Amino acid sequence: DTAVSQTPKYLVTQMGNDKSIKCEQNLGHDTMYWYKQDSKKFLKIMFSYNNKELIINETVPNRFSPKSPDKAHLNLHINSLELGDSAVYFCASRSLVGTDTQYFGPGTRLTVL
Amino acid sequence: AQSVTQLDSQVPVFEEAPVELRCNYSSSVSVYLFWYVQYPNQGLQLLLKYLSGSTLVKGINGFEAEFNKSQTSFHLRKPSVHISDTAEYFCAVRGAGGNQFYFGTGTSLTVIP
Numbered sequence: 001d002t003a004v005s006q007t008p009k010y011l012v013t014q015m016g017n018d019k020s021i022k023c024e025q026n027l028g029h030d031t032m033y034w035y036k037q038d039s040k041k042f043l044k045i046m047f048s049y050n051n052k053e054l055i056i057n058e059t060v061p062n063r064f065s066p067k068s069p070d071k072a073h074l075n076l077h078i079n080s081l082e083l084g085d086s087a088v089y090f091c092a093s094r095s096l097v098g099t100d101t102q103y104f105g106p107g108t109r110l111t112v113l
Numbered sequence: 114a115q116s117v118t119q120l121d122s123q124v125p126v127f128e129e130a131p132v133e134l135r136c137n138y139s140s141s142v143s144v145y146l147f148w149y150v151q152y153p154n155q156g157l158q159l160l161l162k163y164l165s166g167s168t169l170v171k172g173i174n175g176f177e178a179e180f181n182k183s184q185t186s187f188h189l190r191k192p193s194v195h196i197s198d199t200a201e202y203f204c205a206v207r208g209a210g211g212n213q214f215y216f217g218t219g220t221s222l223t224v225i226p
Contacts, residue, residue, distance in 0.1 A: 004156075031212060041201055043157075043216040056213055090156055100145070100164065102214065104156035 003027050004105040006091050012111045013081055021076045021108045023091030031055075032074040033092040033102070034066060043090070049074050050096075081112045115140040115206045119217035126194055127225050134189040134220045136178075136204030143209040146187040148178055151201040151219075160202075163187065174198070199224045 004025045013019055025032065033056075034046040047066040048056035054066070063079045074091060091105040118137045126132045138144060145164050149157040161172025168180040178189045187204060204217040 033214075041151075041219045041221075043203060043219070045213060045215075048212055050212065092157075101159050101162070102147075104149075104158070106156045107154075 004091055004093055004103050006089075006105040006108050008108060009106065010109050010111075012113065014113055015081055015083060017081050018077070018079045019081060019110070020078070021089055021091075021110070023074045023076070023105055025072055025091075025093040025103070025105075027093055027095070027103060028072075029093040029095045029103075030071065031094045031096060032068065033094070034074065034076050035090040035092065037088045037090060037107070039087070047074075047076075078110075081110075083112050086110055086112045115142075115144060115208060115215045117204050117206050117215050117217035119202075119204055119220050121220050122218065123221045123223070125223045125225055128196055129193045131192050132190065132194050132198075132222065134202050134204075134222065136187045136189065136217060138185050138187065138204075138206045138215075140185070140206060140208065145207045145209060146178075146180060147205040147207070147214070148172065148176070148187070148189050149203045149205060149216075150174075151203065153200070157203060160189070194222075194224045196224050196226060198222060 007022045031050045033048045049068040052068045065077045068074045088107045094102040116139045120135045147162045148160040151157045161170045163170045163180045171177045202220045205214045207214045
């Protein structure tokens with residue numbers, strides 16, 4: 001069973017569109033993250049939720065809005081997509097107890113045309 | 114805030130040779146340190162981590178790293194690399210008690226047959 005899953009795996013869309021990426025974890029973890037990885041492989045944190053509460057909100061355009069309907073899900077909605085939004089977006093989850101290991105999803109490659 | 118420096122963006126090495134990937138961090142607080150590996154078109158996978166205790170940490174796939182507090186370093190080593198070790202390697206730091214992970218810019222390891 002996949003621990004952290006993301007859908008879709010690939011997303012190709014036009015500038016100006018609105019799109020969502022979904023993330024689900026079946027590990028029972030309390031904390032989830034969204035990261036953006038650019039073309040140079042640089043990994044930057046965007047958001048983090050703990051038990052459905054936003055705890056990290058980095059300098060990200062307000063076109064990006066995370067939503068956590070429950071502890072196991074953290075979705076990312078992007079409005080008015082721009083060319084610069086093209087990247088790979090990774091979801092991750094982590095338990096605050098135990099092994100303290102962060103588990104990453106397989107990524108969603110977003111291409112904005 | 115913490116920061117992580119990976120001095121080598123690309124490291125080519127011949128198969129069965131040893132390798133060291135360098136990582137330095139800057140922080141004035143106690144930190145936890147991590148190395149992740151990213152194979153092509155995949156998410157990040159934890160190789161090893163230092164939380165406390167012995168400064169020499171052993172991870173998966175024969176990798177190990179040594180935490181050096183005085184030099185604020187956490188270099189990753191493997192005595193004999195395989196073709197399958199070709200991947201991107203990321204060093205990360207998190208403040209003890211914090212939720213945010215700070216990643217380095219990554220080192221691309223290429224193992225040459």
